[in-house]
Amino acid sequence: MATLEHLRYSPELIADILHDTKTIALVGASANTARDSNEVMQFLQRKGYRVIPVNPGLAGKKLLGETVYASLHDIPEKIDMVDIFRNSAAAGPLCDEAIAIGAKYIWMQLGVTNEEGARRAEAAGLTVIMNRCPKIEIPRMIR
Template sequence: MKPLEHKRYSSEFLKEVLSETKTIALVGASANAARDSHEVMQYMQRRGYRVIPVNPGLADKKLLGETVYAKLADIPDKVDMVEVFRNSEAAGPVCDEAIAIGAKYIWMQLGVANEEGAARAEAAGLKVVMNRCPKIEIPQLFR
């Protein structure tokens, strides 16, 4: 698979990722309703996605009706997409964890990009989106 140019994504590519995704692991989930990760998790749930929160500080607690896991490997269910609400440096190891659990997609939030992690993920067959927010993309793509 040819690596993507991550400066821009086609609408078709983003629609494919969002349409084929059913279950999302949200790394960096927050219990603070004022945080973007909390708001995006809630939005994605309202759109019909199952969103599994990942945050070692909240492990085994409930967040928006879902059990929080300490790390991706702890999630017992199949995950389609790993959504990254961590800084760019931390996103590299998250990409490796996403590969290890057999995710199909990695979505790095606005301001988050890790070219090396993305390259490893793409070499393993995953599709990667960086520096985008699904809460912003969905209304534009699915009018």
């Protein structure tokens, strides 16, 4: 369970992250259009973000015009934000991968929290958002 400090984010922090981010690795991307990860990926692309899907089961295929990678380590370019559509237990190791690839931000989707991973990422200089969805936050924060 996340502490309250990790569930309270100022509107300014959210807006700064969303303005600064250009490239997003979406972990848990799905080809199924009924899945939230697919809908969010489409939304983020429409908003001008480059979204690189990560899903080992789809690695090497194309999803919404982008090549799918098996892991964050496989992505050959700089990633600003890692958007996690996996369960809370999986988010901890993904935080470590995000640190290793030099991401600036980790964004855990609604229902996803990992306090230990967040602490490690923050200690490494990353900013972590948990239990939020950029598809919900963007209309609130970006005018």
